[in-house]
Amino acid sequence: MKQLLLMTVLVTAFACTNQTKQESTENNQSTQAQKTPPKFQNKGHKLVYKVVQKTGDYQKLKSLKDVVYTYTYRTPDKKEDISVEKYIFDGEMSYGQYKKHERTLPKLEGEITQGYNGKNFWLKHKNEYITDKETLKRVTFTRKTNFYWFAMMQKLLDPGINYKHLRQETLNDTLYDVVEITYNVPEGQASDTYHLYINVKTSLIDQFLFTVVDYNVVKKPLIMRVTYKSIDGVMIPAYRKYTKATWKGEVLDQKWVEEIAEDIKFNQNIPKTIFEAKTTSK
Numbered sequence: 001m002k003q004l005l006l007m008t009v010l011v012t013a014f015a016c017t018n019q020t021k022q023e024s025t026e027n028n029q030s031t032q033a034q035k036t037p038p039k040f041q042n043k044g045h046k047l048v049y050k051v052v053q054k055t056g057d058y059q060k061l062k063s064l065k066d067v068v069y070t071y072t073y074r075t076p077d078k079k080e081d082i083s084v085e086k087y088i089f090d091g092e093m094s095y096g097q098y099k100k101h102e103r104t105l106p107k108l109e110g111e112i113t114q115g116y117n118g119k120n121f122w123l124k125h126k127n128e129y130i131t132d133k134e135t136l137k138r139v140t141f142t143r144k145t146n147f148y149w150f151a152m153m154q155k156l157l158d159p160g161i162n163y164k165h166l167r168q169e170t171l172n173d174t175l176y177d178v179v180e181i182t183y184n185v186p187e188g189q190a191s192d193t194y195h196l197y198i199n200v201k202t203s204l205i206d207q208f209l210f211t212v213v214d215y216n217v218v219k220k221p222l223i224m225r226v227t228y229k230s231i232d233g234v235m236i237p238a239y240r241k242y243t244k245a246t247w248k249g250e251v252l253d254q255k256w257v258e259e260i261a262e263d264i265k266f267n268q269n270i271p272k273t274i275f276e277a278k279t280t281s282k
Contacts, residue, residue: 044163044179048156048196050203055153056234061089064232064266071096071146072262076255079103085261086270087147091118093275094143104142105135115275116143122277129277150261153205153237156196160184166195171249175200195221195247204228204235209245221245232266 040046066088073081079102086095094116098104101112105123113124121140123130130136148155166178176197185191195209209221223245229238240259244252 038157041163042165044165044181047165047177047179047198047203048163048181051196051198051205052154052157054203054235055228057157058089058151058154060234061151061154064234065089066268066270067150067264067266068268068270069150069264070262072258072260073103074258074260075103076257083146085146085150086268086274087150088270088272088275089151092116092147093118093272094147095275096143096146105138114139114143115277116140116147117272117275117277120277124277149240149259150236153235156181168200169197169249171197174206176206195249197249207249209247209249221247223249223251229261229264231264236261236264238262238264 037049038045040049066086068084068086071081071083071085080100081098081102081104082100083096083098086097087093094114096114098112098114101108105112108125110126115122115124121136121143123135123139160183162182162184164180164182166180169176169178176199179196179198181194181196183191190213192211192213196205197207198204199206205226207223207225209223211219211221213219221244222242224240224242226237227239228235230236238261241256242259243254243256246252
């Protein structure tokens with residue numbers, strides 16, 4: 001009986017070892033594939049690739065599965081949105097529970113919840129789902145924007161992006177490569193333009209110019225400055241602030257909007273059910 005038990009243990013251990021070796025080989029092959037540089041469009045593309053190697057790519061985010069964090073959006077007049085944000089990276093599912101929403105749908109009193117399950121957007125207020133098209137359009141904008149700002153650096157190598165190296169420029173004794181990115185979108189669909197200021201020494205984006213043409217927000221450039229937080233092998237722009245600027249990067253006023261991500265926790269086993277709603281938009 002003891003011999004049989006010992007044999008069972010040895011066989012199990014051997015099987016587990018083989019499985020571990022196989023998984024390790026597959027992971028190494030996957031990692032190696034991720035590290036293989038793509039065929040670069042141009043110098044701008046190569047510079048952005050270096051940025052993403054520094055911050056971690058989107059495959060790294062997917063390996064972390066999901067995230068929960070507290071997000072504060074504060075305008076110069078001190079009005080705030082404070083939400084608990086939850087994302088699943090595979091499918092870019094997004095959820096926000098707002099304890100405070102003085103800027104996002106301020107007419108709705110009390111707590112609101114927004115969600116995106118990969119296909120549909122929804123809004124819940126006082127245990128009821130709101131189906132008003134104009135309101136859901138704002139929810140769509142907010143869910144997409146919040147997710148993108150969090151994962152922007154990891155998504156800079158997404159398909160359909162065009163890159164162009166504009167110039168080198170020195171600001172405050174720091175040398176930057178300025179790279180423009182635009183997006184291939186269907187005709188008639190809104191698309192933004194970004195000018196990334198890539199720090200030559202660190203290969204990080206310290207600031208960038210951008211437009212927000214979706215939902216007719218603003219077509220003139222804004223300047224965003226970022227401070228990173230390194231968590232579980234990825235670098236997230238956890239503190240951001242933006243204001244009006246020119247395409248030369250000149251700040252036009254000191255009325256900064258702040259965006260703060262705190263208590264960032266990855267791999268929280270978030271159930272996909274929270275991203276669903278009984279009534280959803282199409």
